[in-house]
Amino acid sequence: MTSPLQQKIKITGPSVVTANRTTDGVVIYRTATNGWSTDLADAAIVREAEPARALLAAATADDVGAVGAYIAPVEIGADGAVAPGNLREKIRRDGVTIALPVRA
Amino acid sequence: MYAYDEIDRAIVHERVDEFRDQVRRRLNGELTEDEFKPLRLMNGVYLQLHAYMFRVAIPYGTLSSEQLRKLAHVARTYDRGYGHFTTRQNIQFNWIALADLPDALAELAEVGIHAMQTSGNCTRNVTADQWAGVAPGEIEDPRVWAEILRQHTALHPEFSFLPRKFKFAITASDHDRAAIKIHDIGLKLVRNDAGETGFEVLVGGGLGRSPFIGRTIKSFVKGHDILSYIEAILRVYNQYGRRDNIYKARIKILVHELGIEKFAAEVEQAWSEIADGPLTLDDEMIEDIRSRFIYPAYEKLPAEPDELRAAAGDARFEAWRGNSVAPHRQDGYAIVTLSLKPAGGPPGDATAEQMDAVADLADKYSFGEIRVGHEQNLVLPHVAKRDLPALWAALDKLGLATPNVGLVSDIIACPGLDYCSLANARSIPIAQELSRRFANPETAALIGRLHINISGCINACGHHHVGHIGILGVEKNGEEFYQITIGGRADEGAELGVLIGPAVPYGEVADVIEDIVEAYLSLRQRPDELFVDAVKRLGVEPFKERVYATR
Numbered sequence: 001m002t003s004p005l006q007q008k009i010k011i012t013g014p015s016v017v018t019a020n021r022t023t024d025g026v027v028i029y030r031t032a033t034n035g036w037s038t039d040l041a042d043a044a045i046v047r048e049a050e051p052a053r054a055l056l057a058a059a060t061a062d063d064v065g066a067v068g069a070y071i072a073p074v075e076i077g078a079d080g081a082v083a084p085g086n087l088r089e090k091i092r093r094d095g096v097t098i099a100l101p102v103r104a
Numbered sequence: 105m106y107a108y109d110e111i112d113r114a115i116v117h118e119r120v121d122e123f124r125d126q127v128r129r130r131l132n133g134e135l136t137e138d139e140f141k142p143l144r145l146m147n148g149v150y151l152q153l154h155a156y157m158f159r160v161a162i163p164y165g166t167l168s169s170e171q172l173r174k175l176a177h178v179a180r181t182y183d184r185g186y187g188h189f190t191t192r193q194n195i196q197f198n199w200i201a202l203a204d205l206p207d208a209l210a211e212l213a214e215v216g217i218h219a220m221q222t223s224g225n226c227t228r229n230v231t232a233d234q235w236a237g238v239a240p241g242e243i244e245d246p247r248v249w250a251e252i253l254r255q256h257t258a259l260h261p262e263f264s265f266l267p268r269k270f271k272f273a274i275t276a277s278d279h280d281r282a283a284i285k286i287h288d289i290g291l292k293l294v295r296n297d298a299g300e301t302g303f304e305v306l307v308g309g310g311l312g313r314s315p316f317i318g319r320t321i322k323s324f325v326k327g328h329d330i331l332s333y334i335e336a337i338l339r340v341y342n343q344y345g346r347r348d349n350i351y352k353a354r355i356k357i358l359v360h361e362l363g364i365e366k367f368a369a370e371v372e373q374a375w376s377e378i379a380d381g382p383l384t385l386d387d388e389m390i391e392d393i394r395s396r397f398i399y400p401a402y403e404k405l406p407a408e409p410d411e412l413r414a415a416a417g418d419a420r421f422e423a424w425r426g427n428s429v430a431p432h433r434q435d436g437y438a439i440v441t442l443s444l445k446p447a448g449g450p451p452g453d454a455t456a457e458q459m460d461a462v463a464d465l466a467d468k469y470s471f472g473e474i475r476v477g478h479e480q481n482l483v484l485p486h487v488a489k490r491d492l493p494a495l496w497a498a499l500d501k502l503g504l505a506t507p508n509v510g511l512v513s514d515i516i517a518c519p520g521l522d523y524c525s526l527a528n529a530r531s532i533p534i535a536q537e538l539s540r541r542f543a544n545p546e547t548a549a550l551i552g553r554l555h556i557n558i559s560g561c562i563n564a565c566g567h568h569h570v571g572h573i574g575i576l577g578v579e580k581n582g583e584e585f586y587q588i589t590i591g592g593r594a595d596e597g598a599e600l601g602v603l604i605g606p607a608v609p610y611g612e613v614a615d616v617i618e619d620i621v622e623a624y625l626s627l628r629q630r631p632d633e634l635f636v637d638a639v640k641r642l643g644v645e646p647f648k649e650r651v652y653a654t655r
Contacts, residue, residue, distance in 0.1 A: 023131065024201040025155035064133040067151055086582050088521060092153050096522040098532050101453045102185035 009049045009056070013085070014074050016043035017052070017059045018092070019066035027092045028066060030059045036066060040082050040093055045074065105168050105473055106251055107396045108216045115259070116213045119220060123147045124206035131203060146226075148194075148219030149205060152525050158183075158197045158205060159222040160212060164232035164250040164274070165193035165476040169463035172474050174215045176459035182208045187459070189444060189452040191516060191567055192271070193231045193476045194222055198523055220258055225266045227257035227338075233275040233282045234477035237399070238485045240433045243293040243301060246276040248394045249330065252385065255393075256331055263338055267345030268353035270338070271310075278596065283478055285309045285318040285598035286570055288355045289337065294324065302326045307337060307367070308359030309598075311564035316356040317598050319364045321371065327390065332383035336375035340367065400471035400486050405436025409490035420507075421496050423545055427507035429492060438489050440470075442482040442499060443506040443514065447543035450532045451517040452480030461502050469495050479516055479555075481509065511548040512556060512621065513539040516567055520560030520577060521584075527560035529577025529584035529610070534558055537614045542621075551621060554635045557592075570594035572636040573617060574601040584610040590620065590647055591639035604648045608655070616651050623650040 017030035021038075028036040029043035037043065046052040052071050059069035073085025084090040091097060108116075123143070130140040144150075148159040160175065167175075175195055179187045182204045183197040190196055200208060212218060221229050230250040237245035253272055257263050263270070275282040276293035284290030290306035303325045309318025325333045337355075344362075346352040359367045415421050430439040442462065444452050454462075462482060466474045469491045470484035477483055482504075487495060499505035508514045515538060518524065520531030535558055542548055557571025561578075568574035574589035585607035592601030608616050621635075627646055628638045639647070 020151055020155075022137070023203055025151055027154060063136050064131075067137050087584065088153070091521060095154060096532075097530060098450060098522055098536065100184060100186070101450065101455050 009053050009071065011047065011049050011052050011071070012073070014045050014047055014076050014082075015052055015071050015085075016040070016045060016074050016082075017055045017069055018043070018072045018089070019059060019069040022065055022067050025067075030055055030069070034058055036062075040074070040084065043074070043082065045076070045082065046071075105166065105398045106163075106247070107398060109396070113216065116216060116218045119147070119218060120206060120209045120213050123209060127202060127206050142224065145223040146220070147205070147209065148222035149202075150223065150525075152198065152519075152523050153521075154523070155199045156202055156205070157523070158200045158208065158219065159190070160195050160197070160217060160219050161222045161229040162193050162195060162217075162476050163254050164230055164236065164247045165234045165478075166236075166247060167474045167476065168215070169466040169472040169474065171215045171217055172459050172463040172466070174212055174217065176456040176463070178208050178211060179459065180456040181211075185457075186453050186455045188450070188519065189454065189476050189480050189482070191478045191480065191518075191565060192229055193234075193478055194229060195476070196519075198519070221254075223269075224264075225268050225270075227260070227263045227266070227270045227272065230254050230257075231271070231273045231282055231287075231478060233277055233280075234475040234483050235281060235430070235439055235485065236276065236475075237397075238432050238434070238437075238439055239277050240431050241277060242433065243276040243295060245397065246274045246291075246293055248390070248397060249291070249293070249303075249327070250274050251393050251397075252331070252390070253334070262342065266338070266342060267347045268350070268355075270341070270355065280594075280596040280598075281477065283567070283570070283594040283598070285596075286311055286315075286567065286594060287318065289334065290318045291330075296324050300326060303330055305333065305337075308356040308364070310354050310356040311567060311569045312354070313351055313562045314354075314357060314360075315564070315569040315600050316360060317600065319359065321364065321368045328385045329379060331385060332378050332381065333371075333375055335378060335383055336371045339374045340370045344370070400473075402434045402437060402486070403488070405488055405490065407435050407489070409436070409488075411490040411493055415493035415496075418493075420500075421493060423549075424496050424500075424505050424507040425492060427511070427549075428505070428509045432486070434486075436489055438487050438492060440484045440487045440492070440495065441477070441509045442484065442504045443509050444481050444504070445508055445514050445539060446503050446506050447513065447539045448536050449503075449539070451515050451535050451539075454482070458502055458504060461498075462504070465495060465498055479514065481514070507545055508548055510553050510555070512542045512551050512554045513548060515539060515556045515558060516571065517558040518560050518565035520558070520566075524560060524565075526563055527577065528579040529560050529586065531558040531560040531566055531575075531577060534575060534577075534586070534610075534613050538617055541614055541618060550631075551625065552632070552634055554621070555594075556617065567594060568592075569600045570598060571601060572634075572639075573620060575613060575617075578607055580607065586610065586613045588613075588616060588620070588651070590644055591636060593636050602644045604644050605652050608651075612655070619651050620647050623647050
């Protein structure tokens with residue numbers, strides 16, 4: 001399988017790097033301080049291919065902590081709030097759109 | 105029920121120990137994800153949108169009450185209190201942590217359950233008619249042969265690194281409840297003119313990106329020869345199957361590209377080299393496997409017990425009995441389907457409490473046995489008819505007596521974009537909305553048998569191609585759209601549905617399906633002309649016109 005770093009990176013707007021946490025698969029976002037956060041608001045925002053590639057490279061290097069890092073689009077609101085850029089990422093951030101059979 | 109022997113138990117426990125070590129090495133960094141991924145997949149562990157998903161095998165859809173209780177325990181202890189029964193007769197847990205997986209597997213191993221053959225490019229869990237062994241008119245119990253196949257193929261080195269995954273389904277009835285024509289190999293038990301038992305062997309069925317209905321490659325293979333013949337098919341596939349292109353790697357593509365005649369000739373050549381060799385099954389081997397299936401000691405019971413006559417005045421009971429209870433090969437007994445499709449519920453989901461309760465009911469009313477069907481419902485296969493009223497009352501309290509089996513709200517659906525990392529669109533909310541719209545039992549009964557199948561992507565886990573109405577989620581410019589097909593079917597007359605027109609947006613799917621159903625009701629010749637038969641007679645045009653005339 002082609003490494004995400006070998007793939008052509010195309011950025012059309014603000015983006016973040018996201019992955020799943022190795023221990024439990026929880027959705028995580030790469031931060032500007034070379035760490036991970038479960039909160040999208042903490043994610044490092046990139047807007048061009050080269051910074052995106054660098055952020056992805058750092059994320060991918062953490063093979064123990066995270067699985068399957070990739071670049072995902074986000075939207076920045078007028079108030080600066082970061083929101084997922086598509087439905088898939090919205091579901092990853094917010095969880096399933098249905099009521100679970102057993103309430104948490 | 106099949107009772108594992110010492111070898112089976114040892115294999116299952118050793119597998120747990122092996123996986124525990126692999127997880128330990130992954131978590132401490134000794135194994136990279138690239139190294140670990142094929143190992144976790146061999147143990148049914150996927151990574152989905154929010155969490156790891158753990159797929160557990162239920163060979164030929166047969167569970168003991170003890171096993172179902174253990175699945176409930178795993179759901180409650182390691183997951184979020186529920187499980188999802190799949191179209192491959194497996195169960196999936198959606199929220200399990202990697203570090204907990206070895207313990208969960210170890211607990212399952214205590215009752216002979218494992219996750220082998222649930223993922224990877226190997227021979228997958230062998231599925232069977234969920235009424236196997238109890239359906240009237242069956243040649244014989246196909247699970248005996250499914251178990252022979254399971255034992256031969258599990259961990260078989262030649263079948264562990266195939267070009268792509270490989271699925272078997274088996275039935276011994278004329279009416280195909282196992283969807284054998286959409287499997288890589290479909291097996292139908294038959295008898296020849298000499299009275300010998302054998303198999304009609306079909307090959308090259310499958311859905312996904314390139315759907316094909318399986319073709320008969322040999323109309324009769326003696327039971328004693330079935331392993332060598334199947335091995336010959338797999339050898340040809342292993343040799344010629346495409347490993348360079350994942351989209352062309354399934355055997356269906358090879359069969360299609362070579363043509364069934366040429367493919368069959370290759371198989372005959374391969375078979376000639378191994379037939380009558382060590383893979384030939386003798387009667388002793390077959391009987392040994394057969395002897396490990398434990399069958400109930402049925403009582404001699406009346407066909408129409410007093411309890412049924414007494415309950416006949418209860419309209420809700422009668423509606424359920426008419427819908428969910430089927431004839432059994434043994435007088436005085438019935439096969440009962442438990443709908444996992446309540447109005448507004450996610451298809452195929454069962455809570456741990458429901459699983460525990462069904463296990464208790466199986467002990468009380470079904471000799472401790474439960475089946476899982478590919479339609480994502482459960483079955484109690486040996487219920488005395490006198491117990492039907494009491495069983496219904498218990499199931500009703502549990503929400504497992506929705507009288508919609510085989511009807512419009514008995515929807516097959518994959519997890520879709522709510523869970524699945526491959527999906528393009530959601531499946532479950534569509535199914536939920538449709539099941540609410542068709543929740544009225546009288547309306548559903550008026551419509552009659554109608555299967556709606558929903559997949560959230562082209563991989564077709566929801567078998568949308570063979571739904572009487574198929575719904576396929578696609579993504580267009582960031583929005584969810586759905587392609588609608590009609591006229592598909594998965595039974596002995598299997599056919600692929602035909603697309604009726606452009607995809608419709610998420611918010612219009614339920615309206616479109618209602619339009620199609622209304623068109624059917626106005627166009628059918630008689631009340632007993634099924635939807636799928638009306639489509640066959642009329643073609644898609646009248647339905648297309650109804651859907652798109654005002655859109």
